[in-house]
Amino acid sequence: MMRLELVKRPQRSALFSVLSPFIAFALTMVAGAIMFALLGVNPLNAFTIYFIEPISQVWQLHELAIKAAPLILIAVGLSVCYRANIWNIGAEGQLIFGAIFGSIIPVVFPGFEGPLVLPLMLILGMFGGAAYAAIPALLKTRFSTNEILTSLMLVYVAQLFLDWLVRGPWRDPQGHGFPQTIQFGDSAILPELMPDAGRANWGFVFALVAAVLIWLLMSRMLKGFEVRVLGSSPRAGRFAGFGFNRMVFFTFLLSGALAGLAGISEVSGAINQLQPVISPGYGFTAIIVAFLGRLNPLGIIAAGLVLALTYLGGEAVQSALGISDKVARVFQGMLLFFVLGCDTLIHYRIRLIGFAAPKLEGAPKLEEAR
Amino acid sequence: MSANHDSANLLEVRGLTKIFGTLTACNHVDLNIAKGEIHALLGENGAGKSTLVKMLFGSLEPNSGEIFWDGQPVRIASPGAAKKLGIGMVFQHFSLFEALTAAENIALSLDDGSPISSIAAKARALSYSYGLPLDPESLVGDLSVGERQRIEIIRCLLQTPQLIILDEPTSVLTPQEADKLFETLERLRSEGKSILYISHRLEEVKRICDRATVLRHGKVVGHCNPRQETAASLARMMVGNEVKAVVRAPAEGIETAPALLEIRALTRKPATPFSIPLRNINLTVRAGEVIGIAGVAGNGQGEFFESVSGEALQPEAGSVRIRGKDAGGMSITGRRLMGAAFVPEERLGHGAAPRMKLSENLLLSRHATDGKAFVGSGGMVKSAAIYAASQRIIEVMDVRKSAPDPEAAALSGGNLQKFIVGRELDRKPSVMVVNQPTWGVDAGAAAHIRQALIELARSGSAVLVISQDLDELFEISDAIAVMHNGELSKPLPIAEATFEKIGLLMGGAEPGHAEHTLETA
Helix, strand or coil, X not given: CCEEEEEECCCCCHHHXXXXXXXHHHHHHHHHHHHHHHCCCCHHHHHHHHHHHHHCCHHHHHXXXXXXHHHHXXXXXHHHHHHCCCCXXXXXXXXXXXXXXXXXXXXXXXXXXXXXXXXXXXXHHHHHHHHHXXXXXXXXXXXXXXXXXXXXXXXXXHHHHHHHHHHCCCCCCCCCCCXXXXXXXXXXXXXXXXXXXXXXXXXHHHHHHHHHHHXXXXXXXXXXXXXXXXXXXXXXXXXXXXXXXXXXXXXXXXXXXHHHHHHHHHHHHHHCCCCCCCCCCHHHHHHHHHHHCCCCHHHHHHHHHHHHHHHHHHHHHHHXXXXXXXXXHHHHHHHHHXXXXXXXXXXXXXXXXXXXXXCXXXXXXXXXXX | CCCCCCCCEEEEEEEEEEEECCEEEEEEEEEEEECCCEEEEECCCCCCHHHHHHHHCCCCCCCEEEEEECCEEECCCCHHHHHHHCEEEECCCCCCCCXXXXXXXXXXXXXXXXXXXXXXXXXXXXXXXXXXXXXXCCEHHHCXXXXXXXXXXXXXXXXXXXXXXXXXXXXXXXXXXXXXXXXXXXHHHHCCCEEEEEECCHHHHHHHCCEEEEEECCEEEEEECHHXXXXXXXXXXXXXXXXXXXXXXXXXXXHHCXXXXXXXXXXXXXXXXXXXXXXXXXXXXXXXXXXXXXXXXXXXHHHHHHHHHCCXXXXXXXXXXXXXXXXXXXXXXXXXXXXXXEECCCCECCCECCXXXXXXXXXXXXXXXXXXXXXXXCCEECHHHHHHHHHHHHHHCCCCCCCCCCEHHHCCHHHHHHHHHHHHHCCCCCEEEEECCCCCCCHHHHHHHHXXXXXXXXXXXXXXXXXXXXXXXXXXXXXXXXXXXXXECCCEECCCCCHHHHHHHHCCCCHHHHHHHHHHC
16 A cells, blocks of 8 residues: 655755756666666676776767767757747757758868858858758747647658758769768868867867857846746746747747757768768757756756767677667667656655555545645 | 524534645634534635635545534545535636536536436526526526526536535625625525535625634634624634725825826727627826726736737727827837836736746846846846845835745745735836736735835826725725726726626626616615
């Protein structure tokens, strides 16, 4: 007759707001250990290979930064959307369109070189991501479509469009028929931060700067207040004089621009050309990063590094233990699951009801506590 | 007829206690209800009335205490169990589907599977025998609030309860509709049924109730015969001390004072199938006066407030004028910048964001006003300034709270309302529009808010108060207009207004008719 009862807290718990991601991480570890054991691998050994070895040398930290940069850039943009209760699920597509727009100069005008090329590419990348994100925003404000569906479906449109581009009009004529564009010229390549130590490029710096700026916006500026009010109580937002449609565009354009910047940084810094697939699902993994970071831009920096590690770890266990690198996906999924689950602790207390409890029966009644 | 103390009690409650976290909502409550009596449960908001009733109706489980029904100990685990015992309840907030007919709504709550036609016939018969005329075929969406309440009462009576619980039944009725309800209740009592009558309106409790139990802070502070008490002595029991009376000096020289808020032929089509259209509303509020708008809930007050505040814009710029300038096309921010301030009816989620701190809620209505006091030129929020201003309001309005800067949802309704009203008063607005200023606010805080509104007007502002509480409007207004079905009557100067006249207008009588009644009376 033991059972758990959720009791609503009068105020949200500051303690559990901070602890919840750590509890979620611990639970993910436990579940991961069980998974490795079931796969017939010593969990301790697997954890060492998965989480410790990929970051034990300086050059590996650079790889971590390369993976973390797009995750952080996209996630800080998404965090603004989600705070406003607007659900942009299509960052992957906005990343691709940022990459495509940013690649116009090195692919279509390869003769254009000089110090102006890179800034123009980055601006075009942000513009491309924002423009692509404007589509679900327009559909939502004009026709009240569900932005979750439209932004998600536009991801597949973007992927197929990129595929067509690199097989068709933008294919490298000297590329032996491979579906890829020409290599970018030197002035179109995002420089490495410390070329002697590793491959990490300026994309990581963009991510950190974006996180700090968005943190300032959300916590110190009227615009951030507007986002939070409209997200938590839309009617109070209208009473304050904040426009909902304006907010839909603001959040979609901002997150789209950051996803676009992530896309062009990835292509210009790490790949140096366009190919059919330019992202291992950064736009989707960033959703996990945003929630694991508590929709707080500073928390997102840490969360982005953790999720980047799951990618590296997946590759490591594949090569060392012969386990599929899909393990990375499993870890990411479990992490999101536990994060969302642990968030219950912020608003509810768990009470254990034992045998001795006086004549209480039936399912817990959440409405009781109101 | 007085209560029969000798016969066995129908319901007896001993030591009933309910604890929510650190709050003891009901603390060892005792209550006896005899057969064939109307028993009043009195108490301010937050005194524990709703909690007690929810335990009696099975929707809350007590932490400790006993309930006896006809002398037998019982456990009421669910509303279904309460109905089986013979307890029926008419809630303050109706749970009716507007798109269904009255009979269909009744059928939904009876799970005996009988055909709608027979339910309709039974409902019709019952409604006439109790003097509650109701057409079971009518759509709920087309019915007035009083008629909707009849559906709830008939729905309850169809289950032939022995004890009927009524939660604030008259709060949505015109005085005339309330009279009809009282007749029905007296009739039920004469049939030997018991009624638990929850209210904070002391006059009506004195009028129809045989006994009263008074709750304060979750404890029973007394049982009495309300007929032997005065309204003042009952209020003292409820509040625990004397409530300061509101002082209102007559306004002088109003006729020549500048018109600060003018509504000219305001018309609005319904935004949703169930909202009320506004029809050609005209009203002038001059500097120095308080105009009250009476009306039964749901007659267009919400739509009117939205139109005046600018949450809904008007196609005709001249239909709302603030301080002599057309404002109909202006957003709520634009109207605030012209010196207007607004307090909506709903506190949580409209007047305040529940999960934000009070200081942040200050910013909600004042981010654009007050020059650069709260928001700097780069869009940076001056958190020290908003904190200081919110503390100033908390002090002036005597807002009681548990933390220095708590979330809005952590405050009681009355304290949050004091903060929201104080937030606007702090600006010294020249036009103030308030919807339901003291809804659910305890008597002491209500007096504070009313006094503050009068003082604002006397200092030269125009104050417009929309309220369903007639006592409140008579206490603070210089003139009262009535809103009915989206139309607004001409304001009656307070010296000429009577409860009867206002009540007739609330019920939809032609304005001319009310004048006529007065002349012939």
